Amino acid sequence: MTRGTISYSELADQSVDLLPAREALALVNFTNITAVNVAIAVNAATIGSTAAASALQGVAVFQR
Numbered sequence: 001m002t003r004g005t006i007s008y009s010e011l012a013d014q015s016v017d018l019l020p021a022r023e024a025l026a027l028v029n030f031t032n033i034t035a036v037n038v039a040i041a042v043n044a045a046t047i048g049s050t051a052a053a054s055a056l057q058g059v060a061v062f063q064r
Helices: 008-012
Strands: 031-038 056-063
Touching: none
Parallel strands: none
Antiparallel strands: 031 056
């Protein structure tokens, strides 16, 4: 087998197990996801110019 490929016989040998429902995995499951994306570009009182904005995005996931 080469890297990144799998043969039909290797694929046929694979198996799958179902996971329990999410509620059964933890007694209390609180998840809070916050995403922030902020960008600003100003092009005021200029003739023939352009303005560009670049944005950074931050994502935070808190789970208890």
